[in-house]
Amino acid sequence: MSLNRVMNPDSVAVVGASRNETKRGYKAIKTLLDEGFEGSIYPVNPKEEFLLGLRCYKSVLDIEGPVDLVVITTPANTVPAIIEECAAKNVAGAVVVAGGFREAGESGTSLEQELVETARAGGVRIIGPNTSGMVSFKKHMDIIGFHQQGKGELALLSQSGNMALALFTEASVKSRKAFTYYIGIGNEADIRFHEYLDFLANDPDTRVIIIYVEGMRDGREFLQRANKTTRIKPIVLLKGGRSVAGTRSAGSHTGALAGMSEVARSAFKRAGIIVVENSDELFPAAETLASLPPMKGGGVAILADGGGHATIAADVLTDLRVPIATLSEKTRRALQEMLPGGAAVANPVDVAGGADGDPEVLADCVQLLLEDEGVGCLLVVGLFGGYGIRFAEELRFPEEDAAHRMGKLVRRLGKPLIVHSLYSPAKPHALELLRYYNVPVYDSVEIACRCVSVLAEYGLHLQTKPTRPEFTFHWEEAALPEGKKILAQAASEGRELLLEPEAKELLRLHGAPVTAERVATSPEEAAEIAAGFNGPVAMKIVSQDILHKSESRAIKLNVEGEQAVKQAYRRILKSALAYRADARISGVLVSPMASPGLEVIIGTKIDDQFGPVLMFGIGGIMVEILNDVSFRVLPVSKKATREMIDEIKSTTLLNGFRGQPARDKKAIGRLLLTVSEIVEAYPQIKEIDLNPVIVYHRGLGIVDARILLHPA
């Protein structure tokens, strides 16, 4: 169902309308009137007859005409009853302002549940609760007072009203850009992030979507929609709540679980979202994407009128991994002819005072640089806009002409230009002109550079073909019925853990290379199994009550010979019972010793926001100390598994380090796909942990496998 009636209502009722100027029930009506809402406004308050010149209604049901949206400003406990009235009135949606729901603990959580059930039963969509509200600038439907001028191009989804206020203030003070919609997501009780996203993706006026998020309730659905949306228009996102204190803060104000933030960050990026790390970058990144085409290749050129800024810009752009353009011989010669002797004409270009007396020189340089084929984007850093302030008042006029020329060059050539000016706070007219031509101007070198990198990143995203997760299930038909039996068996015994042989059997069913091994239930049987393998064996306890086999010491490696095997069997049993006297023992697993190779770890976990997540790393210090692992939210594509293998820092170890052979990356990739297929195929699975998996030059072997199930 489209959210259009909710987002662009023709009629709005305000429940809890008030004549007290400090109350939301007053302000909502006041701002609707002030901003010129193009529709009917119905105050609802049983105690009033008129408010702000409007007739006041006893209840939503008393209103004669149809009502699209209801703004509820009364306390939390009154909300479910009001929603029932909304349902009876065929209201499309309600903005629930009050806090005191999920973010307030247990009783709030059940109140929120009641709210959602009532709303769903009655077909009323809920924005919030615990939200600052929403604004449809297109309809002048503003219940908050985010006054702005100009045609909107940006939409904002935010879990913080303060952040919204900050962005609106920044937009009006420092740019010529305006918004189409603002939605305060609040607790996301009913309408989720991805539904708003769909709505904004389809809105023709919204060119860029800005998101401030602390936690999402359905991250997986969001990622899938984001994947599609970013092909059409950019999404710029800031994630709050990385730290312990930040998570506590997020929890107390939106009831959000801030979630594994490394997973979130990489998942968002992979969906083509521009993730900024810094709240200062959020608006500039969106402004730039709404103003300029993304970079289509080539590198960035830097044009400066002083060395320091050139140096800093080059450093920052390098840190941001933006390629620095190599200028053509022709461009360099032309610059050399135009500029004084001290000028630098290799990128970064420093005019070294060559424009101090004539800012048109900068426009000449801009033209040369933008026309250079190797230049995909140009960054101007320094004083532009301030020549009339710094050097001589009459330079204002050639400076303004230079701005016109630069702006028209950008239009003609379709290449992005971003300008840093330390005179931006002085608001010289030349900079206003640049903004008129959609050339963004910043007073921070770092932010200007970040905006260049955003254009590079989004350009690259658009050039990358979309990949699909591949779930081919080569083994499904054969495997699934058998696999289900294994899980059913564990469930019937009330277990939340597969025994190691069960876990390996499940993997084997799905085509994973598990070493041949069998469970012995007596010393003699163990010896017999061992005799069937060549060479020494590994022996491990099989017990649903012993999760950590090493800790229990119920494990023996490198056992060889009949007597040794029998003795090992007896010792393992003894250790297991010493570790836990009431442990239920299924036997002892006997397997051939794996030949030495490189140990890797593959696993899956459930993320609160994104569901199953796949993890890969190299065993030992790399994972345990350096935390050098890669993550992907499932499902994954073949390409994603290749990237997972390549993006860990210690990936060099797989390529053959210090005379070691190269390791079978293809086999790792296959196993990563298999593991994700298994998690997808059996929703009962909570966690898989293959540790270690030994990787050889050809092939690999899963030495230990642990599979945990969700509680029934």
Place this chain on the structure above:
Amino acid sequence: MSLNRVMNPDSVAVVGASRNETKRGYKAIKTLLDEGFEGSIYPVNPKEEFLLGLRCYKSVLDIEGPVDLVVITTPANTVPAIIEECAAKNVAGAVVVAGGFREAGESGTSLEQELVETARAGGVRIIGPNTSGMVSFKKHMDIIGFHQQGKGELALLSQSGNMALALFTEASVKSRKAFTYYIGIGNEADIRFHEYLDFLANDPDTRVIIIYVEGMRDGREFLQRANKTTRIKPIVLLKGGRSVAGTRSAGSHTGALAGMSEVARSAFKRAGIIVVENSDELFPAAETLASLPPMKGGGVAILADGGGHATIAADVLTDLRVPIATLSEKTRRALQEMLPGGAAVANPVDVAGGADGDPEVLADCVQLLLEDEGVGCLLVVGLFGGYGIRFAEELRFPEEDAAHRMGKLVRRLGKPLIVHSLYSPAKPHALELLRYYNVPVYDSVEIACRCVSVLAEYGLHLQTKPTRPEFTFHWEEAALPEGKKILAQAASEGRELLLEPEAKELLRLHGAPVTAERVATSPEEAAEIAAGFNGPVAMKIVSQDILHKSESRAIKLNVEGEQAVKQAYRRILKSALAYRADARISGVLVSPMASPGLEVIIGTKIDDQFGPVLMFGIGGIMVEILNDVSFRVLPVSKKATREMIDEIKSTTLLNGFRGQPARDKKAIGRLLLTVSEIVEAYPQIKEIDLNPVIVYHRGLGIVDARILLHPA
């Protein structure tokens, strides 16, 4: 010699004085007049009689009175002759504005050399060349036009005029702070960074020193002075020129070698300098340090009037490793009583609308938080200053009262308070009041957080006892004469490499644990030596022409038995000659095989700016792939060697990882000290490379040692 006559001149001559308004020779005189320089101004130009109402002189020598400072605005090639005149006139110093010296290549470098020699011979100190100039605000001695108001507290040393302009603009637009001195360092031909630093350290009006540096010519001297200065007043520094493109840019504009930037960064920090990574943070960090006392312990409390800003501030402060305060039960109860139900009273504190109608509530919270013993610093984030804009116009007045109260609390309690306000660009009076009380206000959450971390970092520095480099030279008396002989021998043979036995002998002389080993010059001698050791031996070629022994394959490990040793000897010789037919062979080194242990790498290198640098890391992937090494500029203290060992990421491996024994960190520390002592004792040494050093539970063994010498 003090720079006082240069920095605070009573008389200034401008050579190259001009009536052309776009020329430096005009502007320098104009701004001296405009700013009301408290001394005599002498234009010098043989073609003019009067300029700007002042009498013009044919040359410096024609001026009747004494001249302290000469500003030279004429081209590079004219400068040495003018300096000669300055010397004859007993001028204290000259500002050389022209470029075309070292930064311009070979001919410029020799011109600069000529300039320095002339100046030193004549006792004239040089600022620059290639500088934007200098300003002594105390004397209104301004030859640039950095107009400002208020009493100066900040001094600026900068290798970029643009950066200076940016900082002055920022100071005047966004703060109430002003400067005492500005010095454009330029090419640092004569007066070096550390001399300016000394001058500013002793200036009573300068409270904070700001430095923008791309490269230093005498970094070691600078570090030593900085070490002392930061005990008296803070230094805030930004280093430009980290990247390839940035280094190129720095080279072209100051002729500076941008140097190993990781070394620079950590060396600066260790000297107690506040190193900022971001040009946006440079001024705010300095402003904060000039305004507030450093943190004396405790954690930071965050006070917000909205959840989003609280969350972001908590994240950023955590990233910056600032401890987050735990509030006392008493504070939390008091906050709870004061604030509405939805408020968060654990740090971060979110008033959750509780101040919307009365900003005095914020001042009440500030008081509670600053009075909490666990709170060492308070950060207020959100809307403060904008209540009169956002909520109701008349709130301006209680908001101003709240500002007065907050300001006086800071004065009374001596604890720092920093305020973030998204309304800062609107310049409300309440924020001006905060600044009057020396409470800094920023419109960026990230920058406000960074300023908190700066106070924490500087506070910690002041609490840390200064450590002295310890060069005890236990072995010096005995070692030095013998050591010098080894080096003399190499020098006499024209070698820039010590043979391995020589290098190890030098180490042994200084008390380093080198395994017993001897050089054999025949297969028989090799067998004899090997027989003297228990167990297998390692055998390596000894040749001044073979630097990379492994590559030459002239090395055999684990050799045991007379025949095997003899054969190995012959094979090593064969491999060595196959690798390089004309290699001069001194023999084959025979040493007992080192028992297995953890391999570490210890080395020294010469940094362009800081001289000898000591390096430590764990061998193999840690150093080679993950680049996990620690650095220190020499000389080092015992404490510094401990820190070097602890600060690598893989240090856990030394503590005993996965059942491995803990390694002898004390022995590593001793060897680090020994190596630095050796480098200090023999200035001929260019590079030491001990790789690997095998570390055991007790003790260590140096398996391979390479020592390179400077070319004679």
